[in-house]
Amino acid sequence: MNFNFIGKKISSITSILPENESFFDDEISNYNFPPKKSRILKELMGYEKHRVASPNTLASDFIIAGFEHLFTNNIIEKDEIDAFIYVTQSPDYLVPQTSTIIQHKVGLKKDILCFDLNQGCAGFIHGLFQAFFMLENPKIQKVAIANSDVLSHKVNKKDRNSYPLVGDGGSIAIVEASKIKNEIFCFNQTFGENALAISIPAGGFKLPSTDATAKDFEDEDGNIRSLNNLVMQGASVFSFVQEYVPVMVDSLLKEAKLSKEEIDYFLFHQPNKFMLEKLADKMQIPHHKMPNNIVQNFGNGSGITIPLNICFNLSSDAKKNPLKVCLGGFGVGLTLSGIIMDLEKIPHLQLITLKESYANLTE
Structure with missing residues (x-):
């Protein structure tokens, strides 16, 4: 599915890490x-x-710290935020939605739209989709998109397939209307037949967690985990990415009437360095235009890898220069999501650390 928007921009990104x-x-x-x-x-x-x-750190702790950083440094006022989208697969509770807990703790106004999205690897892109839709309404001027997860809590430390790559953290992006009426090109597809390629088998209503689901076992490849832990079918996900991401990018480029050479950066979700290098080679994109160092330095934090990529790799460039970028999220779902848009100069790109003492105070 292709769909477009006009005149929206990202005005601030804050990444928060343990x-x-x-x-x-x-x-x-x-x-x-x-x-x-x-x-x-x-x-x-x-x-x-x-x-x-x-x-003892909750995914919401990262977002609370991020908002307090934004407010303390006068990057945005609390009452300016008209909608708050919280994207996570590590909610504080099954009920209620975590966005309302965060809204209260950081003092956002009551005259606000708050809701949670259950999405992982494509979570930042899905958050942008929702923000763009909301900004079509003139009553909504600024939207905060927060992504955070603590997936290390759900990965077995003996699982070499998953534990070395997983990372925790959060991000907050502020999205608002732009005076520059540039077109934004969007793409999304869903492959639900392969949904369980990335999953946590136990813990939901279909298979509640019990003592039995908590018992470790060794899989055929020698990895150790329980049914309460995250499991990824690496070969299936790799094949999915290599087959369908190039198709998505070609579709976006066609809609935007652009060539690959006209894109400054391809800022994709980062499962690991190997997968992105192979993808760049297949698409004939120079490696420097598709950064792949997030897992190496921070781990795969699911929905935060794209905003973290911008903060870590593009901070000086994006603060000074407008950039034409292709954003891509792929994974959990299995979901395939992409955007081609202009990053106007983003004056506020921050990478901050959540102190463990702070996390304890937010319990």
């Missing part, structure tokens, strides 16, 4: 594999270190 760094070399003994094989995987996938939240 202070704790965990290093792949220190985790090798956790895995049921020879260290030599694990180090080969490290080089291939780009594993180095990842940010992992403490067990």
